[in-house]
Amino acid sequence: MSIRLTNVSKGFEHTQVLSDISVTIAPGEFFVMVGPSGSGKSTLLRIIAGLTSVTAGQIYFDEREVTALPPKERNLSMVFQNYALLPFMNVAQNVRFGLDNQQLSANEKNKRVDWALDLVHLSGLRDRKPKALSGGQQQRVSLARALAAKTPLVLMDEPLSNLDAQLRAEMRAEIIRLHREIGMTLIYVTHDQVEAMTMGDRILVLDAEQIQQLGTPLELYNHPANEFVAKFIGTPEMNIVPITVNEHNQFSLGTEFAAQQAVPVPFALPAGHYHLGIRPEQLVPLAAAGTAALPATVADVQQLGNDTLIFSDCNGQQLVSRIPQQFEVAVGSRLQLAVPPQKGAWHLFDAQTGAAIKEGVADGGR
Amino acid sequence: MNRLKNGLQYLLLTGVAVLLLFPLLLGFWASLLPTKEIAAGRFLATNLSWHNYEQALLTTPLIRYLANSLVTAGLITFGQLLLCTLAADAFVFSDLHYKKQLFAVFLVTMMLPFEAQIIPNFQTIKAFGWLDHYAGLTVPFFTSAFGVFMLRQAFLQLPADLVRFGQYLGLSQLQFLWKIVVPYSRSMLVTFGLYTFLTQWNQYLWPLITTFSDDYRPVQVGLKQLQSEDTFANWGMLMATAMIVLVPTLVLLICGQKFFKHNLNAGGTKG
Numbered sequence: 001m002s003i004r005l006t007n008v009s010k011g012f013e014h015t016q017v018l019s020d021i022s023v024t025i026a027p028g029e030f031f032v033m034v035g036p037s038g039s040g041k042s043t044l045l046r047i048i049a050g051l052t053s054v055t056a057g058q059i060y061f062d063e064r065e066v067t068a069l070p071p072k073e074r075n076l077s078m079v080f081q082n083y084a085l086l087p088f089m090n091v092a093q094n095v096r097f098g099l100d101n102q103q104l105s106a107n108e109k110n111k112r113v114d115w116a117l118d119l120v121h122l123s124g125l126r127d128r129k130p131k132a133l134s135g136g137q138q139q140r141v142s143l144a145r146a147l148a149a150k151t152p153l154v155l156m157d158e159p160l161s162n163l164d165a166q167l168r169a170e171m172r173a174e175i176i177r178l179h180r181e182i183g184m185t186l187i188y189v190t191h192d193q194v195e196a197m198t199m200g201d202r203i204l205v206l207d208a209e210q211i212q213q214l215g216t217p218l219e220l221y222n223h224p225a226n227e228f229v230a231k232f233i234g235t236p237e238m239n240i241v242p243i244t245v246n247e248h249n250q251f252s253l254g255t256e257f258a259a260q261q262a263v264p265v266p267f268a269l270p271a272g273h274y275h276l277g278i279r280p281e282q283l284v285p286l287a288a289a290g291t292a293a294l295p296a297t298v299a300d301v302q303q304l305g306n307d308t309l310i311f312s313d314c315n316g317q318q319l320v321s322r323i324p325q326q327f328e329v330a331v332g333s334r335l336q337l338a339v340p341p342q343k344g345a346w347h348l349f350d351a352q353t354g355a356a357i358k359e360g361v362a363d364g365g366r
Numbered sequence: 367m368n369r370l371k372n373g374l375q376y377l378l379l380t381g382v383a384v385l386l387l388f389p390l391l392l393g394f395w396a397s398l399l400p401t402k403e404i405a406a407g408r409f410l411a412t413n414l415s416w417h418n419y420e421q422a423l424l425t426t427p428l429i430r431y432l433a434n435s436l437v438t439a440g441l442i443t444f445g446q447l448l449l450c451t452l453a454a455d456a457f458v459f460s461d462l463h464y465k466k467q468l469f470a471v472f473l474v475t476m477m478l479p480f481e482a483q484i485i486p487n488f489q490t491i492k493a494f495g496w497l498d499h500y501a502g503l504t505v506p507f508f509t510s511a512f513g514v515f516m517l518r519q520a521f522l523q524l525p526a527d528l529v530r531f532g533q534y535l536g537l538s539q540l541q542f543l544w545k546i547v548v549p550y551s552r553s554m555l556v557t558f559g560l561y562t563f564l565t566q567w568n569q570y571l572w573p574l575i576t577t578f579s580d581d582y583r584p585v586q587v588g589l590k591q592l593q594s595e596d597t598f599a600n601w602g603m604l605m606a607t608a609m610i611v612l613v614p615t616l617v618l619l620i621c622g623q624k625f626f627k628h629n630l631n632a633g634g635t636k637g
Binding site: 046049050051070071072073076077078080081082083084086087088098100101157 | 525526527528530531533534535536537546549550552
C-alpha cells in the first residue's frame with residue numbers, strides 16, 4: 001500500500017507540532033521516521049494511524065483519501081513501545097485478540113495465530129502470560145499480533161526502545177527479516193539514528209515541526225541537507241566548526257581570519273564565513289607536521305578496542321577524530337590533524353541558516 | 367540486639383492482639399455457656415455446649431435477617447460496582463470537557479458526612495413509598511464518591527499504549543471498558559467489591575430507621591431487635607447469634623486478605 005501525505009499540519013492548543021509535511025511512501029517500503037524527542041515523529045505516525053486528527057492537509061492510502069477515517073477503516077496494524085499486551089490473556093489469546101473484530105472464521109483465526117507465532121518463533125510459549133516473558137519476547141508477541149491481521153500497512157512506534165542493547169540488535173534483525181518475508185509497507189518511528197540507518201530503505205528526519213531531510217541512509221550520511229541532519233546522523237557526531245576563508249583560498253578556524261594558522265582550502269571556495277563539517281573518521285592525525293593540517297592538543301582519548309576516539313582542542317574548537325585501529329596518544333600532547341583533501345569530505349554549511357552549501361563546491365553535491 | 371528488638375516487637379504485637387481479640391473471645395466463650403451461669407456471673411463454668419446456637423437458629427428470625435443482609439449488601443455491591451465503574455470510565459476515558467473540574471466537584475460529596483444526608487434521604491425514600499423495603503435499603507447506596515475515586519485511580523494506571531491499541535482496533539467505549547479496562551483492573555474491582563460488601567453488611571443507622579419488620583430487617587438491626595424484645599434476656603443465645611453474624615464477614619476478610627493488602631496500599635501510594 002502506498003501512502004501520501006500532502007501539506008499535513010498539526011497543532012495542539014498552544015503549540016505547533018507539525019507544519020506542512022508532504023511525503024510519499026512507496027508500497028512495500030521500510031520507511032523510518034527519526035528525530036529527537038518532541039520532534040513530532042510519533043504524532044505523525046498517529047496521524048497516519050488515524051489516532052490523531054490533522055489540523056490541515058490530506059492523507060491518501062493508495063490514492064484513497066483517508067484523512068477523516070477512523071483507524072479501523074484504514075486497514076493497518078500497530079506495534080507499540082510498551083507492547084500494549086493484555087496481562088490477563090496468554091500469548092495466543094493476545095495474538096487472537098487483534099483478530100476478534102475481523103470477519104474471519106474461527107478456523108482461519110486459529111491458522112493466523114499459529115502462523116504469526118511461528119514467524120516470531122514463539123509457538124512454544126503460546127500458553128504463557130506476558131508477565132512470564134522477557135521484554136524481547138513480549139515485543140515478539142506484539143509483532144505477531146500486528147502481523148496476524150495481515151494488513152498491508154504496519155506502523156511501529158519506537159518498538160525497541162524499552163529493550164537492552166543486545167536484545168535491540170537481535171530484534172532489529174528480526175524486524176528486517178519479517179519485513180523481507182512479508183513485504184508489507186512498514187512505517188517505523190525511532191529516536192535512535194543507528195536503528196534508522198540500519199533498518200530503513202528511506203529515512204525521514206524530523207525536527208522543529210518540519211522535514212529536515214528525506215533520503216536513503218547513505219544520502220543522509222554523505223550529503224546532509226543541513227547542520228541538524230549532519231549532527232543527528234552518525235556517531236560520534238560530525239565536527240562542525242566556524243571557519244573564515246580569505247581571498248587567497250586559505251581558511252582558519254573561528255569567525256576571524258587568523259593568518260598564522262591559515263591552511264589552504266583544497267578546492268576553490270569564495271571568501272567568507274562558513275560552518276565546516278568533517279566526519280570524525282575523515283579528521284585523522286598526520287604522522288609528521290604538514291602544511292594542510294590543523295595543530296591541536298589532545299584533551300581526551302577513548303579506546304573502543306577496534307576504534308580509538310581522540311578528543312582534541314584546536315584554537316578553542318572541540319574536535320573529535322576516529323581512528324579505525326588502536327592508537328596510543330597521551331592526553332596533553334600535540335597533534336597535527338590532516339584536513340581532508342577530497343571535496344566529498346568537506347560539508348559546508350551557511351553560517352547563518354545552517355543549510356548545506358552546494359554551489360561553488362561543485363562536484364561534492366548530488 | 368536485633369533479636370531483642372524483634373522479641374519486643376512481637377511482645378507488643380501480641381499484647382495488642384490480645385486486647386483486640388478479648389471481647390470476641392469473651393463473646394465466643396459466653397455463647398457456649400447456659401444463660402443461667404452467665405447471669406450468676408459464673409464465667410468459669412465447664413458445662414459448655416452448642417445449645418445456644420441451636421436455639422438461635424431455630425427460635426429466632428436470625429436466618430431471615432441473614433438473608434436480608436445478604437440481599438441488601440449483595441445488591442448494593444453490584445450496584446456500586448456497576449455505577450462506579452461507569453462513572454470512573456467517564457472521568458478517565460471520555461472526551462468530556464472540564465473533566466478535572468467535574469471530578470473535583472464530585473469529590474466534594476465524599477466530604478459530606480452520611481449523617482448529614484439522612485434526613486433528606488429518608489424523606490425521599492418515604493415519598494417513593496420505599497420504607498421497609500429492599501429498594502429503600504439499597505438504592506441510596508448505589509454509588510459512592512469513594513468508589514469512583516478508587517476506580518478512577520485504578521483506571522488511570524492503564525498504559526497509554528493500551529488505550530491507543532483499543533482505539534485502533536475500533537472498540538467502542540463500552541467494548542473497551544468491558545474487554546480491556548475491567549479485566550485489567552479486576553483485582554482492584556474485587557477489592558472494592560469486598561470492601562463495599564463488608565461495609566454494607568455492617569450498616570446500622572440507615573436500616574434502623576427505614577425498616578420496621580423482620581421481612582426486611584438486616585442482621586445488625588436484627589441483633590438489637592432481639593436484645594430489646596422483653597422476653598429476650600437469654601445472653602448466651604444473643605452471643606451465639608452475634609457469633610453467627612460474624613462468620614460471613616470473617617470468611618470474606620480472610621479470602622480477600624491478599625487483595626486488600628495489595629490494592630489498598632497501591633491506591634494509597636499511587637493516588
